[in-house]
Amino acid sequence: MAHLGMLIDLNLCIGCHACSVACKAEFDVPLGVFRDTVKYVEEGTYPRVTRHFIPVLCNHCEDAPCLDACPTGAVVRASGGEVMIDEGDCNLNRFCMAACPYGAIYVDEEKSVAQKCTFCHHRTSEGRQPACVDACPTNCRIFGDLDDPDSEISKRAAAHDTRVWKDEQGTRPSVLYVDPKNALNLIADDGVQVDTNADLSGDPS
Amino acid sequence: MNVADAAHRILPEPPWGSLIAIYFVLIGLPSGLTLMSWWLRREGDSSTTTVERYSNWIALAGLLVAGALLIADLGRPFRFYLMLTRFDNLGSPIAVGAKLIAVKVFVLAVILYAMRRRRPTVAAKSIVETSLAWILVATSFALALYPASVLARSWASPLAHTSGAAVLFALTALLMGAAVTILIVAAIGADRQLPVIRHALLALLGFFCVALVFEGLSLGSEPADRRIMTELISGDLATTFWALIVGVGVAVPATCLSAFPNRRGMSVLGATAVIVGTSATRYLIFVAGR
Numbered sequence: 001m002a003h004l005g006m007l008i009d010l011n012l013c014i015g016c017h018a019c020s021v022a023c024k025a026e027f028d029v030p031l032g033v034f035r036d037t038v039k040y041v042e043e044g045t046y047p048r049v050t051r052h053f054i055p056v057l058c059n060h061c062e063d064a065p066c067l068d069a070c071p072t073g074a075v076v077r078a079s080g081g082e083v084m085i086d087e088g089d090c091n092l093n094r095f096c097m098a099a100c101p102y103g104a105i106y107v108d109e110e111k112s113v114a115q116k117c118t119f120c121h122h123r124t125s126e127g128r129q130p131a132c133v134d135a136c137p138t139n140c141r142i143f144g145d146l147d148d149p150d151s152e153i154s155k156r157a158a159a160h161d162t163r164v165w166k167d168e169q170g171t172r173p174s175v176l177y178v179d180p181k182n183a184l185n186l187i188a189d190d191g192v193q194v195d196t197n198a199d200l201s202g203d204p205s
Numbered sequence: 206m207n208v209a210d211a212a213h214r215i216l217p218e219p220p221w222g223s224l225i226a227i228y229f230v231l232i233g234l235p236s237g238l239t240l241m242s243w244w245l246r247r248e249g250d251s252s253t254t255t256v257e258r259y260s261n262w263i264a265l266a267g268l269l270v271a272g273a274l275l276i277a278d279l280g281r282p283f284r285f286y287l288m289l290t291r292f293d294n295l296g297s298p299i300a301v302g303a304k305l306i307a308v309k310v311f312v313l314a315v316i317l318y319a320m321r322r323r324r325p326t327v328a329a330k331s332i333v334e335t336s337l338a339w340i341l342v343a344t345s346f347a348l349a350l351y352p353a354s355v356l357a358r359s360w361a362s363p364l365a366h367t368s369g370a371a372v373l374f375a376l377t378a379l380l381m382g383a384a385v386t387i388l389i390v391a392a393i394g395a396d397r398q399l400p401v402i403r404h405a406l407l408a409l410l411g412f413f414c415v416a417l418v419f420e421g422l423s424l425g426s427e428p429a430d431r432r433i434m435t436e437l438i439s440g441d442l443a444t445t446f447w448a449l450i451v452g453v454g455v456a457v458p459a460t461c462l463s464a465f466p467n468r469r470g471m472s473v474l475g476a477t478a479v480i481v482g483t484s485a486t487r488y489l490i491f492v493a494g495r
Binding site for chain 1: 217219220221278279280283284285287288294296297299300303355358359360361362
Protein backbone atom coordinates (compact mmCIF):
# COMPACT_ATOMS: atom_id res chain seq x y z
CA MET A 1 0.00 0.00 0.00
CA ALA A 2 1.26 3.45 -0.92
CA HIS A 3 1.86 6.11 1.66
CA LEU A 4 0.91 9.31 -0.08
CA GLY A 5 2.37 12.48 1.32
CA MET A 6 3.38 16.01 0.52
CA LEU A 7 6.66 17.80 0.93
CA ILE A 8 6.56 21.59 1.18
CA ASP A 9 9.78 23.50 0.71
CA LEU A 10 9.44 26.72 2.71
CA ASN A 11 12.49 28.12 0.90
CA LEU A 12 10.38 28.31 -2.24
CA CYS A 13 6.97 29.41 -0.96
CA ILE A 14 6.25 33.05 -1.83
CA GLY A 15 2.88 33.23 -0.09
CA CYS A 16 0.93 33.87 -3.30
CA HIS A 17 -2.06 31.77 -2.20
CA ALA A 18 -2.37 30.13 -5.62
CA CYS A 19 -2.70 26.86 -3.74
CA SER A 20 -5.50 28.19 -1.53
CA VAL A 21 -7.37 29.59 -4.53
CA ALA A 22 -6.96 26.41 -6.56
CA CYS A 23 -8.22 24.36 -3.63
CA LYS A 24 -11.18 26.68 -3.13
CA ALA A 25 -12.07 26.39 -6.79
CA GLU A 26 -11.60 22.63 -6.87
CA PHE A 27 -13.90 21.94 -3.94
CA ASP A 28 -16.07 25.05 -3.90
CA VAL A 29 -14.85 25.73 -0.37
CA PRO A 30 -17.09 28.33 1.34
CA LEU A 31 -15.93 31.78 2.37
CA GLY A 32 -14.06 32.03 5.67
CA VAL A 33 -12.80 28.45 5.78
CA PHE A 34 -9.95 26.65 4.07
CA ARG A 35 -8.77 23.18 3.25
CA ASP A 36 -5.43 24.62 2.35
CA THR A 37 -4.10 28.05 3.25
CA VAL A 38 -0.85 29.89 3.88
CA LYS A 39 -0.03 31.21 7.32
CA TYR A 40 2.08 34.33 7.58
CA VAL A 41 4.45 34.63 10.50
CA GLU A 42 6.71 37.61 10.98
CA GLU A 43 9.93 37.44 12.93
CA GLY A 44 12.44 39.97 14.15
CA THR A 45 12.44 43.73 14.71
CA TYR A 46 12.93 46.55 12.26
CA PRO A 47 15.12 46.71 10.24
CA ARG A 48 15.81 43.00 10.49
CA VAL A 49 12.37 41.61 9.86
CA THR A 50 11.44 38.42 8.04
CA ARG A 51 8.10 37.15 6.96
CA HIS A 52 7.70 33.41 6.65
CA PHE A 53 5.04 31.82 4.48
CA ILE A 54 3.88 28.47 5.74
CA PRO A 55 1.32 26.53 3.69
CA VAL A 56 -0.86 24.41 5.95
CA LEU A 57 -3.38 21.72 5.16
CA CYS A 58 -4.58 18.45 6.63
CA ASN A 59 -1.51 16.45 7.59
CA HIS A 60 -3.14 13.10 6.78
CA CYS A 61 -1.57 11.78 9.94
CA GLU A 62 -0.61 8.15 10.22
CA ASP A 63 -1.96 8.29 13.77
CA ALA A 64 -4.89 10.60 13.01
CA PRO A 65 -6.73 11.97 16.07
CA CYS A 66 -9.77 12.84 13.94
CA LEU A 67 -10.08 9.28 12.70
CA ASP A 68 -9.93 7.89 16.22
CA ALA A 69 -12.36 10.49 17.52
CA CYS A 70 -15.20 10.25 15.01
CA PRO A 71 -18.01 8.31 16.68
CA THR A 72 -19.82 7.35 13.51
CA GLY A 73 -16.81 6.12 11.57
CA ALA A 74 -17.27 8.85 8.97
CA VAL A 75 -13.56 9.65 8.99
CA VAL A 76 -11.88 6.93 6.97
CA ARG A 77 -8.45 6.14 5.60
CA ALA A 78 -8.09 5.56 1.86
CA SER A 79 -5.74 3.04 0.32
CA GLY A 80 -2.99 5.62 -0.12
CA GLY A 81 -3.14 6.60 3.52
CA GLU A 82 -5.23 9.71 2.89
CA VAL A 83 -7.64 10.58 5.69
CA MET A 84 -11.04 11.47 4.29
CA ILE A 85 -14.57 12.21 5.50
CA ASP A 86 -17.43 10.10 4.24
CA GLU A 87 -20.13 12.77 3.99
CA GLY A 88 -22.99 10.29 4.23
CA ASP A 89 -21.88 9.07 7.65
CA CYS A 90 -21.00 12.47 9.10
CA ASN A 91 -23.51 13.66 11.67
CA LEU A 92 -21.64 16.90 12.33
CA ASN A 93 -20.85 16.25 15.98
CA ARG A 94 -17.53 18.04 15.33
CA PHE A 95 -15.49 15.72 17.52
CA CYS A 96 -13.02 15.38 14.65
CA MET A 97 -12.60 19.16 14.64
CA ALA A 98 -12.08 19.22 18.39
CA ALA A 99 -9.53 16.42 18.18
CA CYS A 100 -7.47 17.74 15.24
CA PRO A 101 -4.50 19.67 16.65
CA TYR A 102 -4.00 21.40 13.30
CA GLY A 103 -7.46 22.93 12.92
CA ALA A 104 -7.66 21.33 9.49
CA ILE A 105 -11.36 20.43 9.51
CA TYR A 106 -14.21 22.86 8.98
CA VAL A 107 -17.98 22.80 8.73
CA ASP A 108 -19.45 23.26 5.28
CA GLU A 109 -22.68 25.01 6.24
CA GLU A 110 -24.29 24.44 2.85
CA LYS A 111 -23.67 20.71 2.80
CA SER A 112 -23.95 20.55 6.58
CA VAL A 113 -21.02 18.19 6.98
CA ALA A 114 -17.45 18.39 8.21
CA GLN A 115 -14.92 18.75 5.39
CA LYS A 116 -11.17 18.68 4.97
CA CYS A 117 -8.37 18.21 2.48
CA THR A 118 -8.47 14.85 0.74
CA PHE A 119 -5.12 15.23 -1.01
CA CYS A 120 -7.43 15.63 -4.03
CA HIS A 121 -8.19 11.91 -3.97
CA HIS A 122 -10.46 12.27 -7.02
CA ARG A 123 -7.54 13.65 -9.01
CA THR A 124 -4.73 11.48 -7.67
CA SER A 125 -6.75 8.32 -8.28
CA GLU A 126 -6.65 9.30 -11.97
CA GLY A 127 -2.91 9.83 -11.85
CA ARG A 128 -3.12 13.61 -11.64
CA GLN A 129 -1.58 15.88 -9.05
CA PRO A 130 -3.55 17.63 -6.28
CA ALA A 131 -4.93 21.01 -7.33
CA CYS A 132 -2.63 22.92 -4.95
CA VAL A 133 0.45 21.19 -6.37
CA ASP A 134 -0.59 21.91 -9.94
CA ALA A 135 -1.24 25.56 -9.10
CA CYS A 136 1.97 26.31 -7.23
CA PRO A 137 4.14 28.63 -9.40
CA THR A 138 7.35 27.83 -7.52
CA ASN A 139 6.90 24.08 -7.26
CA CYS A 140 7.36 24.29 -3.55
CA ARG A 141 4.97 21.35 -3.11
CA ILE A 142 5.90 17.81 -4.06
CA PHE A 143 3.24 15.13 -3.85
CA GLY A 144 3.88 11.40 -4.10
CA ASP A 145 4.44 8.07 -2.43
CA LEU A 146 6.69 8.41 0.60
CA ASP A 147 7.22 4.65 0.63
CA ASP A 148 8.57 4.59 -2.91
CA PRO A 149 12.30 5.33 -2.75
CA ASP A 150 12.30 6.30 -6.44
CA SER A 151 9.55 8.90 -6.10
CA GLU A 152 10.51 12.55 -6.32
CA ILE A 153 9.10 13.25 -2.87
CA SER A 154 11.24 10.50 -1.33
CA LYS A 155 14.34 11.77 -3.08
CA ARG A 156 13.65 15.36 -1.99
CA ALA A 157 12.92 14.22 1.55
CA ALA A 158 16.16 12.25 1.63
CA ALA A 159 18.14 15.20 0.28
CA HIS A 160 16.90 17.68 2.88
CA ASP A 161 16.29 17.80 6.58
CA THR A 162 12.55 17.62 6.81
CA ARG A 163 10.27 18.19 9.74
CA VAL A 164 6.60 18.13 10.52
CA TRP A 165 4.24 20.57 12.20
CA LYS A 166 3.61 19.88 15.90
CA ASP A 167 5.85 16.86 16.01
CA GLU A 168 5.30 16.72 19.76
CA GLN A 169 1.68 15.67 19.16
CA GLY A 170 2.92 12.31 17.92
CA THR A 171 0.43 12.19 15.06
CA ARG A 172 3.05 11.25 12.44
CA PRO A 173 1.96 13.68 9.71
CA SER A 174 2.32 12.84 6.02
CA VAL A 175 3.02 16.47 5.20
CA LEU A 176 6.73 17.19 5.50
CA TYR A 177 8.37 20.58 5.48
CA VAL A 178 11.80 21.71 4.39
CA ASP A 179 12.21 24.43 6.98
CA PRO A 180 15.78 25.66 7.36
CA LYS A 181 14.71 28.83 9.18
CA ASN A 182 12.63 26.98 11.78
CA ALA A 183 9.53 28.89 10.78
CA LEU A 184 7.26 26.05 11.90
CA ASN A 185 8.29 26.73 15.47
CA LEU A 186 6.77 30.17 15.18
CA ILE A 187 3.32 28.71 14.74
CA ALA A 188 3.89 25.89 17.17
CA ASP A 189 3.41 27.97 20.27
CA ASP A 190 0.22 29.91 20.93
CA GLY A 191 2.23 32.65 22.62
CA VAL A 192 4.18 34.00 19.66
CA GLN A 193 1.49 34.79 17.15
CA VAL A 194 0.61 38.27 18.34
CA ASP A 195 3.04 40.72 19.88
CA THR A 196 1.12 42.96 22.24
CA ASN A 197 4.22 45.01 23.07
CA ALA A 198 4.71 46.44 19.62
CA ASP A 199 6.00 50.01 19.64
CA LEU A 200 3.35 51.25 17.20
CA SER A 201 0.69 52.27 19.67
CA GLY A 202 -1.33 54.35 17.24
CA ASP A 203 -1.00 57.37 19.50
CA PRO A 204 -0.01 60.37 17.28
CA SER A 205 1.85 62.02 20.15
CA MET B 206 10.28 39.41 19.12
CA ASN B 207 7.90 37.62 16.87
CA VAL B 208 4.93 39.39 15.40
CA ALA B 209 2.21 37.83 13.33
CA ASP B 210 -1.07 38.76 11.82
CA ALA B 211 -3.73 38.19 14.44
CA ALA B 212 -6.11 37.15 11.68
CA HIS B 213 -3.97 34.07 11.08
CA ARG B 214 -4.84 32.22 14.23
CA ILE B 215 -3.13 28.91 14.81
CA LEU B 216 -6.40 27.13 15.31
CA PRO B 217 -9.93 28.09 14.34
CA GLU B 218 -12.65 28.91 16.84
CA PRO B 219 -13.40 25.98 19.15
CA PRO B 220 -15.93 23.77 17.37
CA TRP B 221 -18.18 23.19 20.37
CA GLY B 222 -20.25 26.07 21.68
CA SER B 223 -22.70 26.84 24.46
CA LEU B 224 -25.13 23.98 23.76
CA ILE B 225 -22.42 21.39 24.22
CA ALA B 226 -21.16 23.24 27.30
CA ILE B 227 -24.66 22.99 28.82
CA TYR B 228 -24.79 19.35 27.77
CA PHE B 229 -21.57 18.49 29.58
CA VAL B 230 -22.80 20.35 32.65
CA LEU B 231 -26.21 18.72 32.61
CA ILE B 232 -25.10 15.17 31.88
CA GLY B 233 -23.59 14.96 35.37
CA LEU B 234 -26.96 15.35 37.07
CA PRO B 235 -28.66 12.09 35.99
CA SER B 236 -25.50 10.15 36.79
CA GLY B 237 -25.10 11.58 40.28
CA LEU B 238 -28.79 11.32 41.00
CA THR B 239 -28.93 7.64 40.13
CA LEU B 240 -25.80 6.87 42.13
CA MET B 241 -27.05 8.78 45.18
CA SER B 242 -30.45 7.18 44.91
CA TRP B 243 -28.86 3.72 44.74
CA TRP B 244 -26.67 4.48 47.76
CA LEU B 245 -29.61 5.90 49.70
CA ARG B 246 -31.72 2.82 49.02
CA ARG B 247 -28.99 0.60 50.41
CA GLU B 248 -28.83 2.81 53.50
CA GLY B 249 -32.45 3.70 53.96
CA ASP B 250 -35.94 2.43 54.63
CA SER B 251 -39.21 2.18 52.74
CA SER B 252 -39.45 5.94 52.24
CA THR B 253 -36.44 5.73 49.94
CA THR B 254 -38.64 4.07 47.32
CA THR B 255 -40.49 7.34 46.85
CA VAL B 256 -37.22 9.25 46.68
CA GLU B 257 -35.91 6.70 44.19
CA ARG B 258 -38.97 7.06 41.99
CA TYR B 259 -38.61 10.84 41.86
CA SER B 260 -34.88 10.50 41.29
CA ASN B 261 -35.45 8.17 38.38
CA TRP B 262 -37.99 10.48 36.80
CA ILE B 263 -35.66 13.47 37.15
CA ALA B 264 -32.71 11.45 35.84
CA LEU B 265 -34.78 10.35 32.85
CA ALA B 266 -35.88 13.93 32.21
CA GLY B 267 -32.27 15.09 32.51
CA LEU B 268 -31.12 12.54 29.95
CA LEU B 269 -33.91 13.47 27.56
CA VAL B 270 -33.04 17.16 27.88
CA ALA B 271 -29.38 16.26 27.29
CA GLY B 272 -30.43 14.32 24.19
CA ALA B 273 -32.49 17.30 23.03
CA LEU B 274 -29.44 19.54 23.47
CA LEU B 275 -27.36 17.17 21.35
CA ILE B 276 -30.05 17.10 18.68
CA ALA B 277 -30.22 20.90 18.71
CA ASP B 278 -26.44 21.08 18.38
CA LEU B 279 -26.32 18.50 15.61
CA GLY B 280 -29.06 20.32 13.73
CA ARG B 281 -31.33 17.41 12.81
CA PRO B 282 -32.85 14.52 14.79
CA PHE B 283 -31.64 12.12 12.11
CA ARG B 284 -28.06 12.89 13.06
CA PHE B 285 -28.70 11.83 16.63
CA TYR B 286 -30.30 8.68 15.27
CA LEU B 287 -27.13 8.17 13.24
CA MET B 288 -25.15 8.55 16.43
CA LEU B 289 -27.17 5.78 18.05
CA THR B 290 -27.29 3.43 15.10
CA ARG B 291 -23.78 3.86 13.74
CA PHE B 292 -21.27 2.64 16.29
CA ASP B 293 -18.47 1.99 13.86
CA ASN B 294 -15.86 3.51 16.08
CA LEU B 295 -15.89 2.24 19.63
CA GLY B 296 -12.56 3.98 20.14
CA SER B 297 -14.50 7.23 20.25
CA PRO B 298 -15.76 8.22 23.71
CA ILE B 299 -18.70 10.02 22.08
CA ALA B 300 -19.86 6.76 20.50
CA VAL B 301 -19.53 4.97 23.83
CA GLY B 302 -21.30 7.83 25.61
CA ALA B 303 -24.22 7.78 23.18
CA LYS B 304 -24.53 4.05 23.74
CA LEU B 305 -24.48 4.53 27.50
CA ILE B 306 -27.15 7.23 27.34
CA ALA B 307 -29.36 4.98 25.22
CA VAL B 308 -28.88 2.04 27.64
CA LYS B 309 -29.56 4.20 30.67
CA VAL B 310 -32.70 5.74 29.21
CA PHE B 311 -34.01 2.26 28.37
CA VAL B 312 -33.20 0.81 31.80
CA LEU B 313 -34.66 3.82 33.59
CA ALA B 314 -37.85 3.52 31.56
CA VAL B 315 -38.12 -0.19 32.39
CA ILE B 316 -37.50 0.40 36.08
CA LEU B 317 -40.01 3.24 36.24
CA TYR B 318 -42.56 1.07 34.45
CA ALA B 319 -41.93 -1.75 36.92
CA MET B 320 -42.21 0.62 39.87
CA ARG B 321 -45.49 1.94 38.55
CA ARG B 322 -46.90 -1.51 37.87
CA ARG B 323 -45.82 -3.41 40.96
CA ARG B 324 -44.57 -0.85 43.40
CA PRO B 325 -41.83 -3.16 44.63
CA THR B 326 -40.59 -2.83 48.17
CA VAL B 327 -36.94 -2.52 49.05
CA ALA B 328 -36.81 -6.06 50.33
CA ALA B 329 -38.51 -7.88 47.47
CA LYS B 330 -36.29 -7.68 44.39
CA SER B 331 -36.08 -10.15 41.56
CA ILE B 332 -32.83 -11.04 39.90
CA VAL B 333 -33.90 -9.04 36.86
CA GLU B 334 -34.60 -5.96 38.94
CA THR B 335 -31.30 -6.31 40.76
CA SER B 336 -29.46 -6.74 37.47
CA LEU B 337 -31.17 -3.67 36.01
CA ALA B 338 -30.26 -1.68 39.11
CA TRP B 339 -26.61 -2.65 38.72
CA ILE B 340 -26.65 -1.83 35.02
CA LEU B 341 -28.08 1.55 35.94
CA VAL B 342 -25.34 2.14 38.49
CA ALA B 343 -22.61 1.06 36.08
CA THR B 344 -23.86 3.23 33.21
CA SER B 345 -24.32 6.16 35.59
CA PHE B 346 -20.77 5.91 36.86
CA ALA B 347 -19.48 5.64 33.30
CA LEU B 348 -21.52 8.67 32.25
CA ALA B 349 -20.16 10.60 35.23
CA LEU B 350 -16.65 10.07 33.90
CA TYR B 351 -17.37 10.24 30.17
CA PRO B 352 -17.14 14.04 29.72
CA ALA B 353 -13.55 13.92 30.91
CA SER B 354 -12.79 11.27 28.32
CA VAL B 355 -14.42 13.25 25.51
CA LEU B 356 -12.90 16.61 26.39
CA ALA B 357 -9.45 15.14 26.98
CA ARG B 358 -9.36 14.43 23.24
CA SER B 359 -10.09 18.05 22.35
CA TRP B 360 -7.53 20.83 22.06
CA ALA B 361 -10.33 23.24 22.95
CA SER B 362 -10.59 22.09 26.59
CA PRO B 363 -7.02 21.78 27.88
CA LEU B 364 -8.11 21.67 31.52
CA ALA B 365 -9.77 18.34 30.77
CA HIS B 366 -6.34 16.92 29.91
CA THR B 367 -5.19 17.22 33.52
CA SER B 368 -4.97 14.39 36.01
CA GLY B 369 -7.78 15.68 38.19
CA ALA B 370 -10.38 16.29 35.48
CA ALA B 371 -12.03 12.88 35.69
CA VAL B 372 -12.14 13.07 39.50
CA LEU B 373 -13.73 16.50 39.31
CA PHE B 374 -16.31 15.33 36.80
CA ALA B 375 -17.17 12.33 38.98
CA LEU B 376 -17.34 14.37 42.18
CA THR B 377 -19.41 17.16 40.64
CA ALA B 378 -21.84 14.55 39.31
CA LEU B 379 -22.17 13.01 42.77
CA LEU B 380 -22.55 16.44 44.36
CA MET B 381 -25.27 17.37 41.89
CA GLY B 382 -27.01 14.09 42.63
CA ALA B 383 -26.79 14.59 46.39
CA ALA B 384 -28.02 18.17 46.10
CA VAL B 385 -31.02 17.25 43.98
CA THR B 386 -31.76 14.37 46.35
CA ILE B 387 -31.90 16.86 49.22
CA LEU B 388 -34.32 18.97 47.20
CA ILE B 389 -36.48 15.89 46.53
CA VAL B 390 -36.42 14.83 50.18
CA ALA B 391 -37.30 18.34 51.28
CA ALA B 392 -40.07 18.60 48.72
CA ILE B 393 -41.78 15.32 49.66
CA GLY B 394 -41.19 15.82 53.38
CA ALA B 395 -39.09 12.68 53.93
CA ASP B 396 -37.18 14.42 56.70
CA ARG B 397 -35.72 11.22 58.13
CA GLN B 398 -33.52 10.95 55.05
CA LEU B 399 -32.24 14.48 55.33
CA PRO B 400 -29.40 13.97 57.87
CA VAL B 401 -27.94 11.05 55.91
CA ILE B 402 -27.84 12.94 52.64
CA ARG B 403 -26.65 16.12 54.30
CA HIS B 404 -23.69 14.25 55.78
CA ALA B 405 -22.97 12.66 52.41
CA LEU B 406 -23.09 16.05 50.73
CA LEU B 407 -20.71 17.56 53.29
CA ALA B 408 -18.30 14.65 52.85
CA LEU B 409 -18.43 15.03 49.07
CA LEU B 410 -17.81 18.77 49.43
CA GLY B 411 -14.70 17.96 51.42
CA PHE B 412 -13.49 15.56 48.72
CA PHE B 413 -14.28 18.22 46.12
CA CYS B 414 -12.12 20.79 47.94
CA VAL B 415 -9.23 18.33 48.11
CA ALA B 416 -9.63 17.55 44.40
CA LEU B 417 -9.64 21.27 43.56
CA VAL B 418 -6.45 21.84 45.53
CA PHE B 419 -4.60 18.97 43.87
CA GLU B 420 -5.90 20.00 40.47
CA GLY B 421 -4.41 23.43 41.12
CA LEU B 422 -1.11 21.91 42.23
CA SER B 423 -0.96 19.81 39.06
CA LEU B 424 -1.12 22.98 36.94
CA GLY B 425 2.34 24.23 37.79
CA SER B 426 4.72 22.51 35.42
CA GLU B 427 3.92 23.48 31.82
CA PRO B 428 3.65 27.11 30.64
CA ALA B 429 0.26 26.40 29.06
CA ASP B 430 -0.99 24.95 32.36
CA ARG B 431 0.27 27.98 34.27
CA ARG B 432 -1.59 30.22 31.81
CA ILE B 433 -4.80 28.35 32.58
CA MET B 434 -4.12 28.66 36.29
CA THR B 435 -3.65 32.42 35.95
CA GLU B 436 -6.82 32.66 33.89
CA LEU B 437 -8.70 30.90 36.69
CA ILE B 438 -7.15 32.65 39.67
CA SER B 439 -6.81 36.22 38.43
CA GLY B 440 -7.84 36.33 34.79
CA ASP B 441 -11.06 36.30 32.80
CA LEU B 442 -12.48 33.29 34.63
CA ALA B 443 -11.53 34.43 38.13
CA THR B 444 -15.00 35.75 38.94
CA THR B 445 -16.57 32.43 37.99
CA PHE B 446 -13.97 30.50 39.95
CA TRP B 447 -13.95 32.53 43.15
CA ALA B 448 -17.57 33.63 43.26
CA LEU B 449 -19.43 30.65 41.86
CA ILE B 450 -17.19 27.71 42.70
CA VAL B 451 -15.44 28.71 45.92
CA GLY B 452 -18.09 31.08 47.25
CA VAL B 453 -21.44 29.73 46.15
CA GLY B 454 -20.35 26.15 45.47
CA VAL B 455 -18.33 25.46 48.61
CA ALA B 456 -18.58 28.16 51.29
CA VAL B 457 -22.36 28.69 51.16
CA PRO B 458 -23.38 25.01 51.29
CA ALA B 459 -20.71 24.18 53.87
CA THR B 460 -22.09 26.93 56.11
CA CYS B 461 -25.75 26.13 55.50
CA LEU B 462 -25.42 22.39 55.99
CA SER B 463 -23.04 22.35 58.93
CA ALA B 464 -24.18 25.44 60.89
CA PHE B 465 -27.93 24.89 60.46
CA PRO B 466 -28.36 21.12 60.36
CA ASN B 467 -31.99 21.09 61.50
CA ARG B 468 -33.36 23.76 59.20
CA ARG B 469 -34.85 22.42 56.02
CA GLY B 470 -34.70 25.81 54.33
CA MET B 471 -30.97 26.07 54.86
CA SER B 472 -30.51 22.56 53.47
CA VAL B 473 -32.44 23.57 50.37
CA LEU B 474 -30.34 26.71 50.03
CA GLY B 475 -27.14 24.74 50.47
CA ALA B 476 -28.22 22.14 47.92
CA THR B 477 -29.12 24.83 45.40
CA ALA B 478 -25.75 26.48 45.93
CA VAL B 479 -24.03 23.15 45.32
CA ILE B 480 -25.81 22.78 41.99
CA VAL B 481 -24.64 26.25 40.97
CA GLY B 482 -21.05 25.60 42.07
CA THR B 483 -20.73 22.20 40.46
CA SER B 484 -22.27 23.47 37.22
CA ALA B 485 -19.72 26.29 37.20
CA THR B 486 -16.90 23.78 37.79
CA ARG B 487 -17.93 21.60 34.88
CA TYR B 488 -18.35 24.69 32.68
CA LEU B 489 -14.87 25.93 33.58
CA ILE B 490 -13.29 22.60 32.69
CA PHE B 491 -15.00 22.95 29.30
CA VAL B 492 -13.94 26.54 28.55
CA ALA B 493 -10.72 27.22 30.47
CA GLY B 494 -7.62 27.67 28.35
CA ARG B 495 -9.37 28.34 25.04
